[in-house]
Amino acid sequence: MAKPWATLGIDLHLEPAGPGLRRGLTDALREAVRTGRLAPATRLPSSRSLAADLGIARNTVAEAYAELVAEGWLTARQGSGTRVAERVVRGPVREGAVLPQTGALGSPSVGAAAAAAPRTTTPPRRDRSRPRPRPRPAYDLVPGTPDLSAFPRAEWLKAARRAFLAAPHQALGYGDPRGHADLRAALAGYLSRARGVRADPERIVVCAGFGHGLSLLGRVLRARGAQRVAVESYGLPPHWRQLTTAGLSTHPLPFDELGTSVAELTHESAVLLTPAHQFPMGVPLHRDRRATVVDWARRTGGLVLEDDYDGEFRYDRQPVGALQGLDPEHVVYLGTASKSLAPGLRLAWMVLPSTLVEEVTVAKGHVDTCGVLDQLTLAEFLTSGAYDRHVRAARLRYRRRRDALVRALALHAPHLHVTGIAAGLHVLLRLPPGTEQSVVQAATWQGLALHGLTFFRHESATTEPADALVVGYGTPPDHAWAGALEALCRVLP
């Protein structure tokens, strides 16, 4: 079929039928947008009329549209139909490329965060070398970013002022690669008190986000001769990639109702775990398994990498203390300000076994890599009690959201099972078998950013796959929360 595409006024050369048809339509449309034949903001015909025009199934057109919306070349908004995206350039680009629309500052998670963040998610196409389109959804329920509108700006500025005016001049020089001593001391106090970490400031290394810390650890392990690192069957693909980039292979451990099955550990050099709140399954690692993994580390000399990404946010029971408290010489504790405050601070921390401090510091590169002002401000925030106050307020707000989410789901989708609600900023919503992909597509279509569980499944995982949504309720600002919840309920089967 090679006929002028009347509805749209451009020529398309499509294969007559079969699996190549949808792909051909998608490619042709993308090319038309890229080259400008379809101008920005142009309204596209409805899938029904375009399908009629082309003489193909309506579903084929709808799927092509959905894919291009997901890629950011088109936008779909309720009431205004499907349009060609504006040309707002963002992200690494080749000169001259026409890029699809995205928010000027990036959308909070499907955009900048989801594309790239160590602590969040990535669009499936991110490894391609062509420009990565980033749509801006109307609502965002992708887990990984807290409510940025609730960042305590005034308090932070006050703390910055106090900390900065009190700091000696030398603090502005080239700093200790482990981070500023004041921050390390403040973190040691906080982590010991709030998370049961055995934290000596001399063994704390401040880093520019969890991903930075994990990447340093990966390089140190590789330099020590490590090859295999065990990971969880479900987790964040960017973390696994940090390890493979460092030259390590990742091997997923099975997962069951007690959490990750650490009994399967053998001769791996290390294991990366989220013991307090498995991400994204939402359960704590069972007590017996906590003991098992520490035993394994002692017996084999292996290292446990404890990712304590949202240990602050627990609602219904006592917090689960850090695994590191059981054996600080075999567990690396990793924490971050990205969930409790904001990812934009680029502040995270590791508490290291004494034997790792020097190697990690050298791998970090001889000078501090985090701005000293933010470090001093966070130290002041921690010691003045402002951090605790902020976390308490945030916990209350997120708990209310969680309650609203659970209530709404009970009302609109009583047949669906919600788990992992006791802590953190996301829940797991089980779906009927075979429905995950279509629900996620429907959500995208509605301008709702949402990730299915499949996204977080390790490609070598042997655990039986399950259909589910990982619903993050941290990201939307308060004014958008009710709308996000409504949009979610609309797309549920």
Added chain:
Amino acid sequence: MAKPWATLGIDLHLEPAGPGLRRGLTDALREAVRTGRLAPATRLPSSRSLAADLGIARNTVAEAYAELVAEGWLTARQGSGTRVAERVVRGPVREGAVLPQTGALGSPSVGAAAAAAPRTTTPPRRDRSRPRPRPRPAYDLVPGTPDLSAFPRAEWLKAARRAFLAAPHQALGYGDPRGHADLRAALAGYLSRARGVRADPERIVVCAGFGHGLSLLGRVLRARGAQRVAVESYGLPPHWRQLTTAGLSTHPLPFDELGTSVAELTHESAVLLTPAHQFPMGVPLHRDRRATVVDWARRTGGLVLEDDYDGEFRYDRQPVGALQGLDPEHVVYLGTASKSLAPGLRLAWMVLPSTLVEEVTVAKGHVDTCGVLDQLTLAEFLTSGAYDRHVRAARLRYRRRRDALVRALALHAPHLHVTGIAAGLHVLLRLPPGTEQSVVQAATWQGLALHGLTFFRHESATTEPADALVVGYGTPPDHAWAGALEALCRVLP
């Protein structure tokens, strides 16, 4: 000789004579301090009386003392003799180790900065795996750190407040790996205006210091198959190490009165240069050579890495524009806030050829690595004119210091030749042949941190070695400047 060391009350087991004697004495003293047999603050006997006690040459004792002072195990202050340093732990340590004295926040350059900084110098022992002692000199004339007491704190806080309160919430999320768009736009304007850089915000990548940028470029070049990078005969060893860590070998180009001899470039993949103000020799790259190196890059596909570390500070002539302006597709421009503001900000920037943007961004790791608040504040600082005002004031102050330095040298050491005075924060002071080492040692002995030219010489350099001091006049705060100058004049031959 194995006799009780009466003067000090401890036993020493020393070889009878020869080259092992001084080393044996040094090691024994270090060990006595490390294990606590010599308690902190203990006053040591004079070198004369200890030498008499041991029956060895006074010089041997003096040299051992000097070495341990340089390593930080001992301190030497005029009037109070030589003492065992206090135990202030700093830097990467093994647990239980007794560490030598240093300032709680690190001395501005021989301490934290000199040990590690991409833009400054390192003590010769930094690659050893044992704890790195860091002495705190009374005066500091090591180049590499600006006057931190002159950091515009109030202005910076005001800019931070304005920038932060104006920023949308999304700015606090996971950011563009190239850095915040506002900062890249502000830098593009500034660099184009002040340094003649052809700067497109899309090709700017913000990084956590020059060393971070260089290390990213090194990794990208290595991944492209590069093996050799040409460097200058004189420069900063930590920069060369950044490249070797990335898997590249560094090959020094000859140096003469016209600057680095770029005609020797052949099949290197890249060349690292300081064209505006050779570090540490202090001359600009000759006009013809600027053309030659760009020709080479075009002809061979090589890359010029332009380190423009102190382009803002030029006193006697028109600024030398950035080489990058000649060919932005073959020159990477690298600039930093470490000299114009403070290293503690950890903010630097690269302007990349379009073909490198994506690779560098990927190497940087998918998310921004610099805190967004400092980025937004610097953007506000640049666009509001506060940066220009600060640089103008700093230029005036440094120029006065330079004038005082040149006057003092003309008065106290008229036989010594001073060069490289037209720009930057350091001068080169030629010394009579064979005197450099003893002058540096005498300075250390007097509590004056000072580096000889030898420190900055590439180990494979073929250029004839020369005795000289690289005198940095940026570091001392105003109140210490006169004292530092006096101390310098005292140690000159």
